[in-house]
Amino acid sequence: MSDDKKLPTRAENFSDWYNELVLRSELADYSPVRGCMVIRPHGYGVWERMQRALDDMFKATGHVNAYFPLFIPESFLSKEAEHVEGFAPECAVVTHGGGKLLEERLVVRPTSETIIYSMFAKWVQSYRDLPLLYNQWANVVRWEMRTRLFLRTMEFLWQEGHTAHVTHDEAEHETRKMLGVYRTFMESYMAMPVITGLKTDAEKFAGALRTYSCEAMMQDNKALQAGTSHNLGQKFAKAFDLKFQTEQGTEAFAWNTSWGVSTRMVGGLVMTHGDDAGLRLTPKLTPIQIVIVPIYKTDDERAATIEAAKRIADELGSFTRPDHERIRVHVDERIGIKPGAKYYHWELRGIPLRLEIGPRDLAAASGMLVRRDTREKRPIAWDVLRAELPIVLQQIQDDMLAAARARMEAHTIRERISYDRFKEIMAGDGAFVYAGWNGDPAVEARVKEETKATIRCIPDAEFRSAVAPTTCMVTGEPAKFEVLWARSY
RNA sequence: CGGGGCGUAGCUUAGCCCGGUAGAGCGCCUGCUUCGGGAGCAGGAGGUCGCAGGUUCAAAUCCUGUCGCCCCGACCA
Structure with a gap:
């Protein structure tokens, strides 16, 4: 199947x-x-x-x-x-x-x-x-x-x-x-x-x-x-x-x-x-930052592309470099596996970058660089890899944070909502809901009982809403705190 | 610990009702042809059907017990 x-x-x-x-x-x-x-x-x-x-x-x-x-x-x-x-x-x-x-x-x-x-x-x-x-x-x-x-x-x-x-x-x-x-x-x-x-x-x-x-x-x-x-x-x-x-x-x-x-x-x-194709690891935490996939038809092409891939890997990942200048590279030289299958393999494992090197690239001393997070592809010359990869990796790191932040904000509710509406949200897609709380543990317990949502925290100042809620979402009494509600793991 | 479900090859499973030689797909091994997005063909290895009893000429299949796992609740980094 x-x-x-x-x-x-x-x-x-x-x-x-x-x-x-x-x-x-x-x-x-x-x-x-x-x-x-x-x-x-x-x-x-x-x-x-x-x-x-x-x-x-x-x-x-x-x-x-x-x-x-x-x-x-x-x-x-x-x-x-x-x-x-x-x-x-x-x-x-x-x-x-x-x-x-x-x-x-x-x-x-x-x-x-x-x-x-x-x-x-x-x-x-x-x-x-x-x-x-x-x-x-x-x-x-x-x-x-x-x-x-x-x-x-x-x-x-x-x-x-x-x-x-x-x-x-x-x-x-x-x-x-x-x-x-x-x-x-x-x-x-x-x-x-x-x-x-x-x-x-x-x-x-x-x-x-x-x-x-x-x-x-x-x-x-x-x-x-x-x-x-x-x-x-x-x-x-x-x-x-x-x-x-x-x-x-x-x-x-x-x-x-x-x-x-x-x-x-x-x-x-x-x-x-993670997405539906697999993991997406951040450049700073991934064990392998870039995987090189050689592409070939003949034995000669195989020898040549693998040789080029290894040379690049040695240059970028040499242990003689200090850690912060070293790029974690892996060459996928497994035989009998087609390039496409290798792409899926490394995408599932979340490796941030892939460099494809085929016979056509050898003459031009270049390869095709593909980002895991955006799937963006572009040709890149071998001689600029050392200078450009750190920049691309940092860009991926930054873009991933921005994307995660945008997603969190898109599912955050700060406007005043009724408790009934809150129940619907928690029974449905869920969200981070900022709301007033009267400070009563019994209210907290009741909400947990009725919606499985809990007060995740009383947020620090920089996360609080511009206008503080004045009433408790559940009881309508004066709010003592603005709290963050959500279902949790 | 309460409620529900499931144990058959490394994985996913068919067969179980109605007992009669244990099958498939994926994966794995070998060879040839392939190779720029999940390859094709040929051959091959791999199973005391969770375990223990019982019924029977005969049990993966029926009965009893037992162990384990998964899902839903109460507890939680």
């Missing part, structure tokens, strides 16, 4: 499209264990690019990497009341080791606040020891009922930043700063615009004073919480006795923050940019 070659379309069934695409583009595969996934080289290559960029940003903002253990004594989790209530139901617990029943059961970390702050407590005596600005790259386990590749798996990879400060304001500043780092990363690397803001109490992290998040719009108009940053206040410090002597000689508890992004972002990248 030739239909086997086509993906389901986004319009037909967005969910099927996503699942099929992740499998067929070889980002990931299902594992023998329910709810877990194998991240294949193409998907891991994207994650590695994400890690590298973020890690540089963390270092540039003064953080250091460390590693804390996978196993946490069960009693640690219970020390912070809200935290244990939030996480206990989804913990994997080790009861046996070496064939014996353990004296104290060990939780496989669902997140590492408890173990990290217990260690911080050991290391901090004076205000001079603060701040502590730590990050770790790790895997965590949460026993989810319903899983989806990248978006929600029982084990996932992430980074978790954990810091300790002398004052509340310093911790708050850190929380906001890292949210800003995430936003910058998502926009400039993933070309995924986000709305940042404060979570309501119902949606905040278990154990946090305040949670901020980055919310991105997927192509089905649902929101994806792509990253969170928490001001933990002194809750964990008090639970783990993380205190220090102040400049004045008094004793005080430290103020903590934690912040994280995960492999979920790979799913976000797919659902932000």
